[in-house]
Amino acid sequence: MAKEKPSPRGRRRHHGDNRVTIDDVAKEAGVAPITVSRALNTPDKVSSKLRARVDQAVTSLGYVPNLIAGGLASAGTRVIPVVVPSLSILTFIEVVHGIQQTLEDAGYQVLLGSTDFDLDRETSLIDSVLGYSPSGVILTGLKHNDSTVQRLKTWGRPVVEIMELGLPCIDMNVGVDNPRAGACMAQHLLDRGYRRIAFLGVGMARDYRARQRFEGHREVLAAAGVESDLLFTSEEPSSYAAGRRVFLEALAARPDLDALHFANDNLAAGAILEANRQGIRMPDDIAMGSYLGLSLGEHLSPTLTTVSVPRFEMGVEAAKLLLERLEGRPPSQPRIDIGYRLIAREST
């Protein structure tokens, strides 16, 4: 009622900002700022009468909450950093897509980070994004620097590790059993009667999940008593062109091969397209199987046999797990095996 309060701003305000604040809304609605805050964040804790007054003031003034201030006061922002190795690999993108969609629908924002497969970059990235007081974190893989693991374990907020499955996880885990996925394709090739089977990959020095699939592959072949360590790789990024090259290399080195197990569909697609060009018949001359389940596979000639992984769904599940914890719901289970599915098509 009185305005002769000694003007709380002893000095000029820091910033020329003239954004409307919660105080402005409170004044306009004739309530205390905290009531505005509650009307916005926990509407059922405010009488419908006041809530209406507040809502109106909010729209009439065009109030937009300062999430930074809210975050500082409540020690948490509705931000979820998502840390992946690379944005040039479709797999991660699709997972991020699932995460993003699920979180955005729940009112959270994704803060995107990429590490280029470098654990030290991962560490510093995580250190820095934790500075935003995020509600949780999603990161890729189960291998991290000790300091990262330590920091996240003592952090006290939900953490989900995605893509791969395995024992020691920081908090929660959604992924695929890579060795078994690799074994699955190897077994399929054996079942189809192939015996001279090679594994073809690229960038396997950094991509240890591909190495895990190769391991599964190798063990199955070894157990079957066939040559198990035929591996062709190159240290370039995965691409159609890379697939073509590794394919040609393998053919040149071992013309007797009867089946190829590619580390992913992109490589396999490059190989199939090249084989088409050269008139190599599949699976008669050589069979091809791979991993991922990209839609391109079903449009190639021959259609591609692959171990398909629900990547988008993996993102969705990871996000759901996080949300469960954030909303205080019973954390059903801290580990989800998202599974895979062998799709046998013409190429084998």
Added chain:
Amino acid sequence: MAKEKPSPRGRRRHHGDNRVTIDDVAKEAGVAPITVSRALNTPDKVSSKLRARVDQAVTSLGYVPNLIAGGLASAGTRVIPVVVPSLSILTFIEVVHGIQQTLEDAGYQVLLGSTDFDLDRETSLIDSVLGYSPSGVILTGLKHNDSTVQRLKTWGRPVVEIMELGLPCIDMNVGVDNPRAGACMAQHLLDRGYRRIAFLGVGMARDYRARQRFEGHREVLAAAGVESDLLFTSEEPSSYAAGRRVFLEALAARPDLDALHFANDNLAAGAILEANRQGIRMPDDIAMGSYLGLSLGEHLSPTLTTVSVPRFEMGVEAAKLLLERLEGRPPSQPRIDIGYRLIAREST
């Protein structure tokens, strides 16, 4: 020197958080908190002696700055929201990739948002992310709700609109001239001697940039005096399967067509793969051209003629423009035409 200050915390601290703060570092280093702040943010304003003491305290305590608090105090966070229509469309992903890489290298974080091509969602998304006091914003396209445009124009921080080029932009603009790109392919088809040319797209109700390309295409054909409004579309997301379907539909409706102009490479790839299956010869039976420049195009048989757009580079340039302004450098130019390149291959 004395510790009998009446303990600034009249009550318990809000949060059980035991994170180390700038005060802890200051105490450890025997300086004032502000000196720590300066040593970290503006190192040259602190004597090397104190700076060393601070740096050591920082590492020994494992101090990680609270970016939220810093953001509140300085009215700005090193966050850049990037708003795209969809994360399931490769084009946007590649642009985001370029943006992300460039910004992360400069110490900024990307906050990812997607609108599903809905301008109202865009508006509310932008309203909400502005609550994080970001340093700038990158958004897609030049069409937005008036309120969005208004808010961003008066916002006072750099804004970059990407993907398309045109006159009224909010602040800065990096993109492609879609009508000219469409015209370019149409002209190419004419030059090659084709005369019964159709445009095939999907989801063009929402994707007005594809409509713009069709417009450019139409005008060129009309000017050449050939049938110009042959358009086949369906309202489904872009995919290989969709390309196949629209292709078959067009063939069925107009068996006399001699060339197809696809709205993007994915559709064209789906069509080429289907044509391969059916023994349709390209370009003899029918020619195909499209837009994007995906690497898949050069591995198909026939290799695909396309208007290639440097998507990653577009992201890089958008980010650079933003950074220029953020770093107070002369804003070279507020609008960049990223260009396109006709890659004539076997399919035409």
Added chain:
DNA sequence: CTGTTAGCGCGTTCAA
């Protein structure tokens, strides 16, 4: 259900 008070952890401003 509503209001009061007191910070959240920093950087800006002003003074030395």
Added chain:
DNA sequence: TTGAACGCGCTAACAG
């Protein structure tokens, strides 16, 4: 070059 004080805008905690 260093420091003291203040407040960014909001919400947690504690009354009423």
